[in-house]
Structures are given as structure tokens and as C-alpha cells.
Amino acid sequence: MATLRNKFRPLPAARFAGLAGFMLLASCLGYGQAVNSCLDCHSAQPGRLEVTPEKFSQDIHAQKGLTCVSCHGGDATSYDPDQAMSRKAGWKGKVDRRQIPQLCGSCHSNPAYIRQFNPSLRTDQLDQYHTSVHGKRLAAGDAKVAVCIDCHSVHDIRPPSDPRSTVNPVNVARTCSRCHSDPAYMKHYGIPTNQFAGYNTSVHHDAMVVRGDLSAPTCTTCHGNHGAAPPGVDKVQNVCSNCHAFQAQMYEKSTHYKAFQERSLPGCVVCHSNHGIHLPSDAMLGTGPGGVCMRCHAPGDKCDRARVTILGNLTQLDGAIKDADQALHLAESSGMEVSEARLAQDQARDSLTKARVTIHTFQPALVDQDVQAGMKIAASNLKAGKDAMVERNHRRIGLGVCFIAIAMMLIGLWLYIKKLES
Amino acid sequence: MCADQAPQPDTSRRRAIEVFLGGGILASLASFIYPVLRFLVPPAVVDLGGDEVVASKLGEMKPNSGKIFRFGSRPGLLILNSDGTYRALSATCTHLGCTVQYRPDLREIWCACHNGTYDLNGRNVSGPPPRPLTMFDVHQRGDEIVVSRKREA
Amino acid sequence: MLAPLIRWLDERIHLDDLVAPFKHKTVPRHRLSYWYFFGGITLFLFIIQVLTGILLLLYYRPGANEAFESVQYIMTRVQFGWLIRSIHAWSANLMIFTAFVHMFSVLFLKAYRKPRELTWVTGVILLVLVMGFGFSGYLLPWNTLAFFATKVGTEIAGQVPIIGRPMMIFLRGGEDVTGATLSRFFGFHVAVLPGLVVVLIAIHLFLVQRQGMSVPPKVEAEWIANPSARRETKFFPNFLLRELMAWYVAMGVLGALAAIFPWNLGVKADPFVSAPAGIKPEWYFLFMFQTLKMIPSKVWIIDGEVLGVLGCSLAGLLWLLLPFFESDKTSRAKVWITGLSIFALVYVIGMSVYGYVAK
Numbered sequence: 057m058a059t060l061r062n063k064f065r066p067l068p069a070a071r072f073a074g075l076a077g078f079m080l081l082a083s084c085l086g087y088g089q090a091v092n093s094c095l096d097c098h099s100a101q102p103g104r105l106e107v108t109p110e111k112f113s114q115d116i117h118a119q120k121g122l123t124c125v126s127c128h129g130g131d132a133t134s135y136d137p138d139q140a141m142s143r144k145a146g147w148k149g150k151v152d153r154r155q156i157p158q159l160c161g162s163c164h165s166n167p168a169y170i171r172q173f174n175p176s177l178r179t180d181q182l183d184q185y186h187t188s189v190h191g192k193r194l195a196a197g198d199a200k201v202a203v204c205i206d207c208h209s210v211h212d213i214r215p216p217s218d219p220r221s222t223v224n225p226v227n228v229a230r231t232c233s234r235c236h237s238d239p240a241y242m243k244h245y246g247i248p249t250n251q252f253a254g255y256n257t258s259v260h261h262d263a264m265v266v267r268g269d270l271s272a273p274t275c276t277t278c279h280g281n282h283g284a285a286p287p288g289v290d291k292v293q294n295v296c297s298n299c300h301a302f303q304a305q306m307y308e309k310s311t312h313y314k315a316f317q318e319r320s321l322p323g324c325v326v327c328h329s330n331h332g333i334h335l336p337s338d339a340m341l342g343t344g345p346g347g348v349c350m351r352c353h354a355p356g357d358k359c360d361r362a363r364v365t366i367l368g369n370l371t372q373l374d375g376a377i378k379d380a381d382q383a384l385h386l387a388e389s390s391g392m393e394v395s396e397a398r399l400a401q402d403q404a405r406d407s408l409t410k411a412r413v414t415i416h417t418f419q420p421a422l423v424d425q426d427v428q429a430g431m432k433i434a435a436s437n438l439k440a441g442k443d444a445m446v447e448r449n450h451r452r453i454g455l456g457v458c459f460i461a462i463a464m465m466l467i468g469l470w471l472y473i474k475k476l477e478s
Numbered sequence: 479m480c481a482d483q484a485p486q487p488d489t490s491r492r493r494a495i496e497v498f499l500g501g502g503i504l505a506s507l508a509s510f511i512y513p514v515l516r517f518l519v520p521p522a523v524v525d526l527g528g529d530e531v532v533a534s535k536l537g538e539m540k541p542n543s544g545k546i547f548r549f550g551s552r553p554g555l556l557i558l559n560s561d562g563t564y565r566a567l568s569a570t571c572t573h574l575g576c577t578v579q580y581r582p583d584l585r586e587i588w589c590a591c592h593n594g595t596y597d598l599n600g601r602n603v604s605g606p607p608p609r610p611l612t613m614f615d616v617h618q619r620g621d622e623i624v625v626s627r628k629r630e631a
Numbered sequence: 632m633l634a635p636l637i638r639w640l641d642e643r644i645h646l647d648d649l650v651a652p653f654k655h656k657t658v659p660r661h662r663l664s665y666w667y668f669f670g671g672i673t674l675f676l677f678i679i680q681v682l683t684g685i686l687l688l689l690y691y692r693p694g695a696n697e698a699f700e701s702v703q704y705i706m707t708r709v710q711f712g713w714l715i716r717s718i719h720a721w722s723a724n725l726m727i728f729t730a731f732v733h734m735f736s737v738l739f740l741k742a743y744r745k746p747r748e749l750t751w752v753t754g755v756i757l758l759v760l761v762m763g764f765g766f767s768g769y770l771l772p773w774n775t776l777a778f779f780a781t782k783v784g785t786e787i788a789g790q791v792p793i794i795g796r797p798m799m800i801f802l803r804g805g806e807d808v809t810g811a812t813l814s815r816f817f818g819f820h821v822a823v824l825p826g827l828v829v830v831l832i833a834i835h836l837f838l839v840q841r842q843g844m845s846v847p848p849k850v851e852a853e854w855i856a857n858p859s860a861r862r863e864t865k866f867f868p869n870f871l872l873r874e875l876m877a878w879y880v881a882m883g884v885l886g887a888l889a890a891i892f893p894w895n896l897g898v899k900a901d902p903f904v905s906a907p908a909g910i911k912p913e914w915y916f917l918f919m920f921q922t923l924k925m926i927p928s929k930v931w932i933i934d935g936e937v938l939g940v941l942g943c944s945l946a947g948l949l950w951l952l953l954p955f956f957e958s959d960k961t962s963r964a965k966v967w968i969t970g971l972s973i974f975a976l977v978y979v980i981g982m983s984v985y986g987y988v989a990k
Contacts, residue, residue: 271573271592271606299606301593391893393707399551406577451714455890458509462883465502469876471495476869506879513711517686521708550700627696 093135094124107211114212120173127151127159154194156203157185184283191283200241202284207231223281226265228274229255251275254332273299292323292330300324306416336412338374341367365420369427370411376434377404383441390448397440404433530626533566536618544580544587547625553577554614554625555587557598564616566625567600572609587611656843656866661850666736668877670839673733674832675878676726679885680764683719684821691771693817695810698773699899706896717889725885727765727915730758731979738953738972742845748954750842753835755951760828762915767820769913773813774897779906780913781816782808787923790940809902911986918979919943921986950975 092109099108112118117126125132129146131139141147151159161182163169170177185191190201207223214221222231233252235241242249255261255275263272278295279286287295293313297304307313307324316323322330327340327348339346341363353359380401387394407430414423531554533547539558546569547554555569557580567587571578576591586603587596594605601610617624640646658667690709692701705712734754737743743751770781785808789799804811846854854861864870912920923939930938957964 269573269606269608271608299592302590391891391895393703393713393893393896395551395703395896396707399548409576451890454509455886458506458886459883461502461505461509462879463502464498465506465879466876468495468498468500468502469872469879471491472499473869473872475491475495476872506882510882513714514686516710517712517715518689519710521710523708 092123092132093140094128094130094132097135097137097140111212114214116213116215153199153203156205157182157191157194160204181282184280188280188282188284189286202235206235207281225270225272225274228276228281229261232275251331254329258331258333259335260333289320289322290317292325296324302413303416306414310416310418312418338367338370338412341370341415359418362418362420366415366423369420369424370408373404373408373411373427373430373434376431376438377401377408380404380434380437380441383438383445387441387444387448390445392444392448394440394444397437397444400433400437400440404430404437406430407433530624532622533616533625534623536621536623542582542585544582546577546579549614549625555580556616556623556625557587559598564618564623565598566614566616568612568614570611571607572602572611573606578611652840653867656840657863658844658866658870659846659850660862660864661846663740663847663850666740667844668874669729669733669736671874672877672881673726673729674836675881676722676729677761677828677832679722680719680726681825683715683722686715687719688821693771693814695773695813695900698771698813699896702772703896706893713893714889717893718885720894721888721892722885723765723768724914725881725888727761730761731915734758735972735976738975740845740847742847743954744845744957745954747838747842747845750835750838751954752951753831753838757828757831757835759947760824760831764820764824764828765913765915767816767824770813770816771820772897773900775900775904775907776897776910778808778900778902779910781812782906783910784912784916785812787936787940790934790936791944792937792941795940807902914983914987917986918982921982921989924986924989 095107095109095112098105101107107124112124123132124130125146127148128151129148130141131145131147134140139145141149164177165179165182167179170179185204186195190203193201194203209222214224216223216225218224219226221227229252237249237252239249260273263269264274276284293304293307304324313323315321316326328336337346340348343350349359349363353363380397384394384397384401407426411423411426411430414426417423531547531549533549533554533556534545539545539556541558541562542560544555544557547556549568553569554566555578556564556566558564569577569579571589571591571594573589573592573594576589578587578589578594578596581588584595585598587598587600588594589596589605589607592606594607595603596607596611597603599610600613602608613628615626615628617626637646658664687705690701690705690712692698702716705716707713709715737751737754766781766784770777785799785802788802789795791798800806802812802815803809804815864873911917922943923936926935926939926942928935953968957968
């Protein structure tokens with residue numbers, strides 16, 4: 057942390073200041089290249105006609121050198137409205153909603169053009185859009201559906217990696233909810249409007265927004281972004297399997313897969329819900345309010361019995377882990393060192409997690425395998441905790457013996473002193 | 479000295495002093511020295527487990543396979559490549575802390591929890607993990623495969 | 632049994648001449664003479680520290696990579712390692728406590744008066760060195776609390792004007808607290824400080840033996856008025872046996888503390904983790920730490936912390952030279968010093984308690 061000491065030389069400093077000032081002034085006047093009469097007038101317009109230079113300077117297109125003319129046409133050098141916004145100068149006016157995908161696609165679907173700016177940017181967005189629900193309905197004449205600017209905003213379009221962008225992962229759900237959570241807007245479409253509310257209670261929202269894990273799923277992860285559409289009832293587990301691979305593999309080999317396909321039931325969603333996905337708990341295997349099995353199965357049948365077995369095993373392991381934790385905690389508060397056993401508890405918990413994943417095979421024997429592995433570890437940790445308490449008692453006994461020895465010594469010394477002094 | 483009968487209280491007094499003092503010295507010294515002597519004898523487990531650990535023995539692992547071992551307070555992954563070289567890295571996934579595994583079919587490191595993958599240098603290549611895995615040094619000592627932390631710069 | 636051995640030694644080094652002064656030495660006995668034991672108890676605890684410290688040295692490994700694990704090893708694997716380590720940690724705290732009690736008892740019983748000024752001076756230096764032992768030893772297990780306590784402590788030392796930064800760099804072995812700091816503190820703790828302390832204890836004890844025990848002024852006055860009221864105990868063996876009893880009691884207390892409240896290990900230090908909120912130094916530094924915290928960040932044009940450090944240093948210097956401010960003649964200086972003593976005791980206890988309960 058050495059401090060730099062610049063020697064202050066007055067004359068060169070003044071010259072430097074002068075040059076800097078001139079360059080600053082020049083760049084202010086310049087703003088890129090030519091005069092932009094569009095912004096100069098429209099920054100003073102009221103309401104929806106207002107576009108300020110401050111707003112537009114945030115736009116990625118402006119930063120790459122594109123201007124109003126690039127999309128709207130017209131003549132940006134003239135302050136005469138008839139000249140600036142003349143058809144002869146190519147002025148398109150306010151672009152009609154139905155034309156917007158085509159307009160954006162005129163550059164963004166042109167790989168040769170986009171390569172000049174960002175070679176790794178995709179150029180298939182327009183094609184994807186045509187396959188989406190939004191794209192199909194727009195082609196059929198519905199102008200209420202989302203077009204590019206509804207999600208990406210307009211005149212201040214930021215790249216998705218910018219946290220302020222409307223299509224940054226943390227903001228995507230809110231952007232979709234602008235239409236999809238508006239009951240009045242969505243009245244004619246016959247689909248629910250509670251997805252955003254549900255998602256906000258989910259573990260995925262928790263991971264993304266609360267824990268900041270940008271890899272967590274949001275609307276576009278499961279539905280696609282440009283080609284947005286529901287995955288389809290029989291394809292749900294494909295979507296979930298992209299992250300939850302093990303569970304999907306087990307489910308596909310299980311009896312439930314065929315059963316759900318035959319009844320056109322949406323796979324994972326049947327038990328876990330689609331938007332309001334909560335942290336699963338053992339209560340889902342129970343018969344209480346959170347229980348999912350008994351929604352379909354009859355009490356007392358084969359499946360119900362299997363459920364009871366699985367739930368019993370998991371509860372047993374959970375209990376064993378908690379007991380071991382308690383014993384270790386007691387040992388620790390008595391001052392015993394049990395860090396190794398504490399570490400091994402992590403392994404026991406891993407076994408429980410694994411067992412809970414194995415539920416998706418719906419076979420009690422397989423779940424039991426994982427449970428037994430965990431029980432062994434939990435049992436040895438419990439023993440470690442109990443051994444620590446036994447050791448603690450030994451120490452207290454040892455201390456007691458020591459006290460007796462010291463007491464004898466003290467009495468002996470006292471008697472000896474008394475004898476000396478009598 | 480003509481005292482052929484010492485006064486009773488004095489002898490018993492002296493006896494008491496002898497018992498308490500003598501016994502006290504012996505008992506207290508024993509209870510102090512016994513723990514010290516036990517302390518001086520080195521324990522059976524000499525390895526501290528902090529800086530380096532014996533992860534495996536020569537010939538124990540098959541080529542193109544992985545083994546989880548304990549390194550300090552966290553798990554580590556030892557991989558024997560097909561060409562006979564070893565590599566070792568931390569086995570705690572940088573996403574949510576699950577224990578990763580070696581996939582011989584993919585020749586990559588995979589996390590079963592959310593499908594995260596790392597290459598053999600620990601770099602996170604796909605899935606949720608935000609950071610690479612820490613690499614460790616591997617040496618062969620006799621027939622022991624020893625894993626140690628990379629030297630501090 | 633011992634007699635032939637003693638005779639053998641006496642023929643060679645004239646043991647009788649050396650031992651003779653001790654045979655005649657006496658210790659005054661009055662209602663306040665129990666305070667005399669505290670110096671000896673402090674010495675006993677120091678001996679315990681040296682013995683347990685040597686035992687710990689057999690297993691401890693200094694170095695950021697291994698220190699924590701080696702202490703963990705001692706606590707979990709070595710037979711009775713938990714006992715030796717806990718005794719070492721508790722005895723350290725007890726020793727500093729009894730050192731303070733010893734110092735304040737000397738202060739209130741006015742044992743620092745002429746001709747015992749040098750004893751006081753060596754004693755204050757010993758107190759500073761013993762607190763240095765505490766500060767350096769605390770870092771050795773290399774856990775989070777110790778790491779940050781060392782960071783804060785050396786930071787404060789660096790606030791002294793002009794020499795502060797070089798001093799801090801010397802203490803830390805670099806700009807920051809790193810493994811180099813650990814090596815250095817280890818060197819201080821097991822070599823430098825023991826050497827200095829042993830020399831100073833030797834001087835301190837020599838002075839005490841040569842000058843005999845001081846008697847408090849009031850008792851002295853009583854005895855001058857009434858010479859037959861004077862009571863003396865023989866140093867050898869009577870006083871020593873009593874001292875031995877006190878040492879045994881101290882041993883019992885240490886054993887109980889080590890067995891019932893073993894010293895905990897903490898979490899291994901990680902320099903890249905941010906400091907936990909509310910970092911506090913060990914209790915014996917609390918009164919100074921709390922004082923520093925209470926000084927506003929700027930007093931006039933002087934930085935508050937600098938002022939605090941300078942103020943504490945000045946107070947320490949005056950404390951060291953205390954006996955020289957009181958001469959036999961003026962009673963006004965005596966009253967001042969008595970008042971100052973009471974204020975100092977109340978201040979140290981009060982600020983320590985305040986520092987402990989403050990957030």
C-alpha cells in the first residue's frame with residue numbers, strides 16, 4: 057500500500073487540462089456522427105411519442121451505431137417535419153405491430169449482417185417465432201399476442217446479459233406476466249393467469265431470485281423463448297429431465313410413465329405441479345393435505361401398501377439421522393470433539409437424498425437399498441456420539457480421582473503445617 | 479530417652495500426617511504423570527489428513543475409473559486415466575454441494591443432482607455449476623498414490 | 632536418605648552458604664498477607680505453561696496448511712491431548728488474571744514504594760510480555776476468530792504515528808496476516824518471549840528475595856506502635872508449604888476447567904472470507920479495545936484511533952513509572968495515587984465488562 061506521490065508541475069498540467077476540455081466539448085457536439093433531428097424533436101414530445109437521447113443511449117443498437125433511421129426510415133438531418141418524415145425519404149412511421157417481427161428479422165435473420173456485429177449471436181429467432189403460439193396467432197390475425205418489442209422493449213433494448221434487461225433470466229418471469237397475469241387481457245384465450253403467482257412460490261424462483269443462481273429455470277427454460285409454446289402433455293418429463301436427469305430416467309422405466317401417457321396426464325406435473333413447484337417433502341407420500349398418491353390410488357390396494365413401505369423407510373432414515381445429530385450435538389456441548397462424525401452425517405444425508413430420488417422408480421425394494429446404506433452410516437455416527445459421552449464421563453471420573461488425590465495432599469499439608477507450628 | 483510409651487494422640491497424629499501427605503504426594507503425582515506419559519506415546523494414526531492423504535494404492539483402481547476419497551473435511555475424486563496417469567480434484571460440486579462422480583463413458587466428471595458436467599481439468603463445461611472444481615497434486619510414493627493440495631503461491 | 636546427597640553437594644559447592652539466607656528468611660503475617668500468595672501462583676501457572684507448552688510442541692506443526700489440523704489431531708487423536716491443550720489454554724487465561732490480581736494487590740498494599748521500585752518496573756514489563764504471550768499464542772491454532780483478532784490487533788498497533796507501520800509489518804511478517812505471521816508468532820511464542828520472561832522473572836524474584844516482603848503502611852504503623860504485635864512466618868518451610876497448598880488448589884481448578892469446559896477448536900481460518908461481525912479480542916485486551924471504540928473518529932484534527940493508541944501508550948508509560956511519583960515526604964502524592972489505583976481498578980473491570988456485553 058505504498059502511496060504514490062506525483063510531483064505537481066503547473067505548466068504541463070494546464071496544457072493537459074486545455075486539451076482535455078477541447079476534446080470533451082468536441083465529443084459532446086459530435087455524438088457519433090451527424091445531427092439527429094428525430095431525437096432532438098421527439099425528446100420534447102409528450103406521452104408515447106417521447107424518446108429522449110438518454111433513453112436511446114441505453115439501447116444496444118444505438119451503441120452499435122444504428123439510429124432512428126435504421127428502423128423507421130426518414131431524414132434525420134432535417135428539422136422540417138415534412139422533410140424529415142417524408143415517404144420519399146423512406147419514412148415508415150410507427151411500425152405496425154404485425155410488421156415488427158419482419159422488421160427485426162430483416163437484420164436479425166441475416167447471418168452475414170449480424171456477423172459484422174456479433175458472430176456468435178443466433179439468427180434463427182424469426183423462424184422459431186413462427187413456430188410459437190405467439191407467431192402462429194399473429195399470422196392468423198391476432199395483434200394482441202407478443203411481438204419482439206413486447207418482451208425486448210423498444211428504444212432501450214439491452215442485451216440479455218445486462219441485469220436491467222427485460223429478458224435477463226431474473227426478469228423473464230415478470231416480463232411474461234405483463235400479459236399472462238392480466239385476467240382482462242387474457243380473457244378470450246381460455247388459459248390460466250396464475251402462472252406467475254405460482255412460480256413466485258416455487259423453489260425455482262427461490263433459486264434464481266433469492267440465491268442468485270442464474271442457471272435456475274424460468275418461463276423460457278421450459279417453454280422456449282422465441283419458439284414459446286407449452287411442451288405438450290406427453291413431453292413434460294423430457295423438459296424436466298434436462299436438469300433432473302435421474303428422476304426422469306427412473307420415471308420413464310416405472311409403471312407410472314405408461315399409465316400417465318395412456319390417460320394423457322402431464323407426467324411430472326401430476327405430482328409436482330408446473331409453475332408452483334415447492335420443495336418436495338415426505339408429506340407428499342402421506343395421507344394428509346400434501347399427499348399426492350391417494351389422489352388416484354385406493355386405500356389398501358397394492359400401491360397404497362407400497363407407499364406405506366416407502367414412507368416408513370424414509371421416515372426411519374430421517375429419524376436415525378436426527379437422532380445421531382442430537383447425540384453429536386450433546387457431545388459437542390459437553391466439550392467433546394466429534395467433527396469426524398459430523399462430516400459422516402453429510403454422507404448419511406446424501407443417502408437420504410438419493411433414497412428420495414429413488415422414489416421415482418416407485419419400487420419399495422430399491423428405495424430400501426438406499427435407505428439401508430444411510431442407516432448404517434447414521435448408526436455409526438450415533439455410536440460415535442454415544443462413545444463421546446462415555447468418554448466424557450470417563451473424564452469426569454478421572455477428574456474426581458484427581459480431586460481426591462489433591463484433597464488428600466491438601467489435608468496432609470495442613471496437618472503437617474499445624475504440627476510444625478505447634 | 480526414657481519414653482518407652484509415646485503418647486497415643488501424637489503417634490496417631492503422625493500416622494495421619496504420613497498417610498495423607500505420603501498418599502497425597504503419590505496419588506497427585508501419579509494423576510499428573512500418568513496423562514503426560516500416555517501423551518508422549520504417539521497415536522496409531524499418524525496422518526493428520528490436512529495437507530496430503532494417501533488416496534489409493536497402486537493396482538487398486540482400474541484404468542478409466544474414479545474413486546472418492548476423504549481429503550481433510552471434504553470429499554475428493556481420484557481418477558486413473560486410460561494412459562495410466564492419475565488426476566485428483568475436489569469432489570464437491572460448485573453448484574449446490576453434491577458429491578460428483580467420474581463417468582467412464584463420457585470421460586467427464588458429472589454431478590447427479592442437476593446434470594452438471596466438468597472436464598478432466600475441473601472446468602465447468604455444462605449445466606448449472608458456476609465455478610470449476612479445485613485441482614489437487616498427485617504423486618506416487620512407493621506403491622501409494624498420494625494426493626496433496628497445490629502449493630500455495 | 633537425602634542427607635548423604637546433600638553432603639556430597641555441599642563438599643563441592645558449599646551448599647550451606649547458598650541456602651543459609653533462605654533458612655532465616657521470614658514473611659510478615661497480618662490480616663492482608665494472603666495477597667502474598669498471588670505472585671507465587673502466577674509463577675506456578677507460568678511453569679505449567681512451559682511444561683504443557685513443551686508437550687504440545689511435540690505434536691504442533693506451525694504453518695497455515697497444517698496448524699489447525701495438528702491442533703485438531705492433538706484434541707482428538709493424541710492420548711490426553713485434549714487435557715494438555717485445554718490446561719495450556721486455561722492456564723494462560725488464569726495466569727494473566729492472577730498477574731493482574733498480583734499487580735493490583737501490590738498497588739493497593741503499596742508494596743511498590745522505595746526500595747522496591749525496580750520490582751514494580753520489572754513486574755509491569757512482565758505483564759506486558761505475558762499479554763504478548765497471550766496474543767501470539769492465540770493465533771497458533773489458526774482458526775477464524777484468532778485470525779481476525781490478530782488482524783484487528785496488529786492494525787491497531789499500526790496506528791502509532793511514524794513507527795506504527797514498520798512495527799505492524801514487523802509483527803505481521805508482511806503487509807497482511809498470512810502464514811508468515813503464523814511462523815513469526817510461533818517464533819515469538821516459543822523462543823523470544825520465554826527467553827525474555829525467564830530473565831525478567833529471575834531479576835524480579837532475586838529482588839523479592841533480597842529485599843524481603845513489603846508490609847502495608849497501616850500495618851507497619853501498628854507494628855511500630857506496638858512491636859509485640861509483629862508476627863512473622865518462616866519462609867522455609869512454613870510459607871512454602873502454604874504456597875504449595877495454594878498451588879495444589881490452582882491445579883485442581885485447572886483440571887476442573889479443562890475437563891468440564893474444554894477449549895474449543897473453532898473453524899479453520901480462511902483469509903478470503905469476510906470478518907465475522909462483532910470481532911472482539913480476548914478478555915484481557917477488552918478494556919483497551921473498548922476504550923478505543925469509544926473515542927470519536929476525529930478529535931479536533933487528530934485521528935481518533937491514533938489519539939487512543941497514543942493515549943494508552945502514555946498511560947502505560949506512566950503506569951510503569953508509578954513508584955517514582957510517590958516519595959516518602961508528600962502525603963498529597965500518596966492520596967493521588969490511592970485515588971488513581973481505585974480508578975484504575977474500576978476502569979479496567981468496568982471497561983472489560985462493557986466490552987464483553989457490547990455488540
